[in-house]
Amino acid sequence: MREVxxxxxxxxxxxxxxxxxxxxxxxxxxxxxxxxxxxxxxxIDALFVGNMAAGRLIEQTHIGALIADFAGLAGRNLPTxxxxxxxxxxxxxxxxxxxxxxxxxxxxxxxxxxxKMTDLPDADVTEIMSTALDxxxxxxxxxxxxxxxxxxxxxxxxxxxxxxxQLAQVAVKNHAHGALNPQAQFRRPIKLExxxxxxxxxxxxxxxxxxxxxxxxxxVVLCSADRARKLPGQRVRxxxxxxxxxxxxxxxxxxxxxFDASRVAMEKALRLAGRSRKEIDLAEVHDVTTISxxxxxxxxxxxxxxxxxxxxxSGMTSLSGQLPVxxxxxxxxxxxxxxxxxxxxxxxLWAQLTGxxxxxxxxxxxxxxxxxxxxxxxxxxxxxxxxx
Amino acid sequence: MREVxxxxxxxxxxxxxxxxxxxxxxxxxxxxxxxxxxxxxxxIDALFVGNMAAGRLIEQTHIGALIADFAGLAGRNLPTxxxxxxxxxxxxxxxxxxxxxxxxxxxxxxxxxxxKMTDLPDADVTEIMSTALDxxxxxxxxxxxxxxxxxxxxxxxxxxxxxxxQLAQVAVKNHAHGALNPQAQFRRPIKLExxxxxxxxxxxxxxxxxxxxxxxxxxVVLCSADRARKLPGQRVRxxxxxxxxxxxxxxxxxxxxxFDASRVAMEKALRLAGRSRKEIDLAEVHDVTTISxxxxxxxxxxxxxxxxxxxxxSGMTSLSGQLPVxxxxxxxxxxxxxxxxxxxxxxxLWAQLTGxxxxxxxxxxxxxxxxxxxxxxxxxxxxxxxxx
Numbered sequence: 001m002r003e004v005x006x007x008x009x010x011x012x013x014x015x016x017x018x019x020x021x022x023x024x025x026x027x028x029x030x031x032x033x034x035x036x037x038x039x040x041x042x043x044i045d046a047l048f049v050g051n052m053a054a055g056r057l058i059e060q061t062h063i064g065a066l067i068a069d070f071a072g073l074a075g076r077n078l079p080t081x082x083x084x085x086x087x088x089x090x091x092x093x094x095x096x097x098x099x100x101x102x103x104x105x106x107x108x109x110x111x112x113x114x115x116k117m118t119d120l121p122d123a124d125v126t127e128i129m130s131t132a133l134d135x136x137x138x139x140x141x142x143x144x145x146x147x148x149x150x151x152x153x154x155x156x157x158x159x160x161x162x163x164x165x166q167l168a169q170v171a172v173k174n175h176a177h178g179a180l181n182p183q184a185q186f187r188r189p190i191k192l193e194x195x196x197x198x199x200x201x202x203x204x205x206x207x208x209x210x211x212x213x214x215x216x217x218x219x220v221v222l223c224s225a226d227r228a229r230k231l232p233g234q235r236v237r238x239x240x241x242x243x244x245x246x247x248x249x250x251x252x253x254x255x256x257x258x259f260d261a262s263r264v265a266m267e268k269a270l271r272l273a274g275r276s277r278k279e280i281d282l283a284e285v286h287d288v289t290t291i292s293x294x295x296x297x298x299x300x301x302x303x304x305x306x307x308x309x310x311x312x313x314s315g316m317t318s319l320s321g322q323l324p325v326x327x328x329x330x331x332x333x334x335x336x337x338x339x340x341x342x343x344x345x346x347x348x349l350w351a352q353l354t355g356x357x358x359x360x361x362x363x364x365x366x367x368x369x370x371x372x373x374x375x376x377x378x379x380x381x382x383x384x385x386x387x388x
Numbered sequence: 389m390r391e392v393x394x395x396x397x398x399x400x401x402x403x404x405x406x407x408x409x410x411x412x413x414x415x416x417x418x419x420x421x422x423x424x425x426x427x428x429x430x431x432i433d434a435l436f437v438g439n440m441a442a443g444r445l446i447e448q449t450h451i452g453a454l455i456a457d458f459a460g461l462a463g464r465n466l467p468t469x470x471x472x473x474x475x476x477x478x479x480x481x482x483x484x485x486x487x488x489x490x491x492x493x494x495x496x497x498x499x500x501x502x503x504k505m506t507d508l509p510d511a512d513v514t515e516i517m518s519t520a521l522d523x524x525x526x527x528x529x530x531x532x533x534x535x536x537x538x539x540x541x542x543x544x545x546x547x548x549x550x551x552x553x554q555l556a557q558v559a560v561k562n563h564a565h566g567a568l569n570p571q572a573q574f575r576r577p578i579k580l581e582x583x584x585x586x587x588x589x590x591x592x593x594x595x596x597x598x599x600x601x602x603x604x605x606x607x608v609v610l611c612s613a614d615r616a617r618k619l620p621g622q623r624v625r626x627x628x629x630x631x632x633x634x635x636x637x638x639x640x641x642x643x644x645x646x647f648d649a650s651r652v653a654m655e656k657a658l659r660l661a662g663r664s665r666k667e668i669d670l671a672e673v674h675d676v677t678t679i680s681x682x683x684x685x686x687x688x689x690x691x692x693x694x695x696x697x698x699x700x701x702s703g704m705t706s707l708s709g710q711l712p713v714x715x716x717x718x719x720x721x722x723x724x725x726x727x728x729x730x731x732x733x734x735x736x737l738w739a740q741l742t743g744x745x746x747x748x749x750x751x752x753x754x755x756x757x758x759x760x761x762x763x764x765x766x767x768x769x770x771x772x773x774x775x776x
Contacts, residue, residue, distance in 0.1 A: 001491055001492060001493070021524065023524070052443075053443055053449060055441055055443045055444050055519050056443050056444050059523050059527070060519055060522075060523040060524075061441060061472060061474055061520050062472075062473065062519070062520045062521075062762055062763055062766060062767065064473065064633075065473075065634075065635075065636045065762065065763070065766035065767055066522065066636045068633055068636075069522075069635040069636040069640065069766070074633060074634055074635040074636070074640070075635075077633055077634060077649060077652040078633050079631035079632060080473075080633045080767065081473055081483075081631075082471070082472040083469060083470070083472070084450075084469075084470040084471070084472060085450065085452065085453075085468075085469055085470065086449055086450040086453075092469050095469075096469070096484055096487075099484075099487060099491055099493060100487060102491060103389055103487055103490060103492075103493075104389060104491075105389070105487060105491075127447075128443070131448055131449040131450070132449050132450045133450075134448075134454065134457075135446060135447050135448040136409065136411070136448075139447070243469075244465040244466075244467060245452075245456055245465055245466050245467055245468045246453075246462055246465060247453075247457045247462040247463075248450060248456075248457040249457065252457065252462070260465055264465040374450055374453065375450055375453070378450060378457070378462075379450065379452075379453055379468065
């Protein structure tokens, strides 16, 4: 398969965007990505959209066609598709868009993610997010995505001595990063005590341990390397696009405290990229809860199993640490519009690897990793991007 | 890109399957496809699932992971994905599964489609199917998928003199075909008068002009040609996998009586396959309504625009006609479990091209075409399969 580059990015602010519809957000991100790439929409061969739940959230399926239509791409009869892998839908769309260019089918495509979550009451959104679990054996009985992660957190504390404070440190760190990201939903630092004292969502996780409900969209343009080299703009190389899966039900897993899908996707990605973990300069990981980031740092092999809590506590994963994790603010502070998240992670790598990350710039960032998880770990993607 | 073969197929009966859940149906079709291919699940590299609306129909997203889990594939941490393009989700999943093998990423994959529609009242299902239209400018105001097709039918009658009887002939023909298909939802011939006298859905379309609400699943195994040739079983070559799009809103189209997405996808497919229309021995087309088949036969270029009604009336598209269309019974009689339909069409070609279509076998069938449409024509896929 041939080499593929990211050549442009567009992202809306994430947050409660009551004045914008999903199509508004999708078009804004998509057209910004096309402009950023220094091309025009006539250069685009196809549109890929990651979306988890618009069918219920806004009673709209066929989102790919919708956005192509209102972005003015429909006149050219472009192929469009919507790809879903729970809240890893963004990375799933990126993976298949990458494949369409790597295979030679397309020369240049837009891949975006979008979700509009704030048009419904929070309780409905919680229920909709929980459709990523096993409906028949988990969510039907009242389990929610956050209650599942709460169980995982409890078990992690029991097995490895992870503390409530270590969980909270993840949120403190990611809010500190988000404060440096003008596109983040939350742009204020928070204190450890605030996390510890916040209302409970599912014990031990509180409000500030959980990613918020967000509207937003993000898009990038992918292009064959040959074509990208002829364009005047910046570019970043996709060194690996890897996916792995696991049982949907937590109860059928080997372990409650490790996501094998993350581990296997990481092994594949390192092999594809021909890289070792030490060469990764920064990582965007799936911190839908604070325990999720701890699991991710462990399952991706950056620290030993059980030491993810200490990684946050010690500052290892801070902007100035050995491996900056979630410099964008992560799902926690940048926001988590389900289908958009995987693409937003890629855009953070794009910003860092092209030296455009402003106050949160990682020095000499050459290799970045994005890790997007669906639900409670049944789907995981790892993408490795490199400065080109 | 390398050559790809279909090497096995599995399909559940379509109908009101109250005793089976979506996961039951998906597993049944998938495992049957694997057995039919003469391989084992350890040969499978990934699972692709076409599904339109399980998030609302049964409150379950992450269907790919669900089916992999309960089919016993999760232990191998296989990648899974759900792909949506309204009721062309099945063909969309097939297209991307094909690409994953053609590109060399995977050697052997299962691609299935599934939908469980009968767990909700019909009115809810009508609303859910209508999410494939433009929610903000069409379905919000009460438009449904069938009312849109009714407008198209009225306009077609006005522009081309298509008659109510010609519409009805499509249903009569497809029920006659369905009567020969043991897997079809409706296995009884119907009379012209029954179609004309059936209760109205949206004038001029009546109950027997519209595809039913169905549960069902269908799956095929795709494999690289090199690998397929080493296996003992039958195989069918994928000669073309093509997609095109159009505006989501009908109001923004060039014409109400032609689907440009179908026309453009057909042109691409013929080019990819190096075939002319005359070489196509049979076609499965998207007859979600009777007018839909008339449009399809025209837009695919088998007859001139405006002559699709006469094609049904004259017997040209009957089993014994010049171009047998919808020998399976089509969406109308075989049933239309949204995400499963595109795969069911492929399975009809598989049966015909391997000589296993029993009483509905087309003599000397060598080249077959499948045409799957999303919503009211914003997405169209054309696949061409050939006996190998």
